[in-house]
Amino acid sequence: AVYGARKMEDYGRFLALLVSALLVGFVSVIFSLVWVFHYREGLSWDGSTREFNWHPVLIITGFVFIQGIAIIVYRLPWTWKCSKVLMKFIHAGLNTIAMILAIVSMVAVFEYHNAGNIPNMYSLHSWIGLAAVIFYSLQLFLGFAVFLLPFAPVSLRTAVMPIHVYSGLTIFATVIATALMGITEKLIFSLRSNPAYSESPPEATLVNCLGVLLVIFGIFILWMASRPYWKRPPEENAKALLTTGGTPEGTEAESTMTDGGNADESDLRSNSEAARKQNLKLDEAGQRSTM
Secondary structure (H helix, E strand, O other): OHHHHHHHHHHHHHHHHHHHHHHHHHHHHHHHHHHHHHHOOOOOOOOOHHHHOHHHHHHHHHHHHHHHHHHHHHHOHHHOOOOHHHHHHHHHHHHHHHHHHHHHHHHHHHHHHHHOOOOOOOOHHHHHHHHHHHHHHHHHHHHHHHHHOOOOOHHHHHHHHHHHHHHHHHHHHHHHHHHHHHHHHHHHHHOOOOOOHHHOOHHHHHHHHHHHHHHHHHHHHHHHHHOHHHOOOOHHHHHHHHHHOOOOOOOOOOOOOOHHHHHHHHHHHHHHHHHHHHHHHHHHHHHHHHO
16 A cells, blocks of 8 residues: 555656656747747748747757657656557657758858858857767667667667767756857847847846756756656556556666667567577477477
C-alpha cells in the first residue's frame, strides 16, 4: 500500500510538472508573437525586418517548445498502451517538425541580411546557433537510421545509445542558451535610444521575461527527462503499471530522439533473451547427439 501510494504521488508530480511545462512553453510562444506584432511590425517574407521576425518566433515555437515536447513524449503514461513503433514515429515526427522550423528560421535571417547587405555569421549567437542546427540534423538522421529503421544491429544500437542520450540533452540546453543570446542581441541592436535598452522600456521587460520563461521551460523538460522513475517501462510491464496507476522504476535518462532508444532497451533485452534460449536449445541438441 505504501509502495502504491508513493507511485501515485510520483505520478501526480509528473502531471504537475507536465502541465507547468506546457503552460510555460505556450506562454513563451505567445510572448514571442506579442513581441514581433506589437513592437517589431509583425511578420512577412519580403526581405525586411518583418521577415527577420520569423526567426525568433520559429525558434521558440519549434526548436524550443516542440523539441521539448518530443523529449518527454515517451514519458507520458497514457502513451504506454501504444506500440513502440507508433511512439517512435510520433517522437521522430515532432523532432522533424522542430528541425524544419529551425531551418526556415535560419533562411529568414540569411535572406534579411543579404537584402540589407548585413554581414552573416559574425556573432557568437550565429556560430552556436548554426552549430546547433547542424548537430540537431545529424542527431535526427542518426536517430532514424539507428533506432527507427530495423536494419541496425543490436550491438550498434547499444554503442550509439549513450552518445545519443548525452548529445540530445546537450543540444536542447544549447538551443535555449543560444535563444537567450539572440533575444538579448536583438534588444541591444533595436533599443539604442529613445528608449534605450538600459532604461528598461516595456519591450525590454517583455523580452527579458520571455528569456526567463525559456529557462524555466528548459529546467522542467530536463528534469522530467532525467528522472529514472518516470521512464517508459518495458513493453511487458506497461499494462500492469497502468492498471495500478503506478510509474516505473528505471536507471537511465533519455533525451531528444533518445526515447526511441529507451524503447529499444526492451528490444535489446528481448533479443538477448531469445539468443540465450536459442543457445540453450543448441547445447541440448548437441548433448543429445553425443549420447
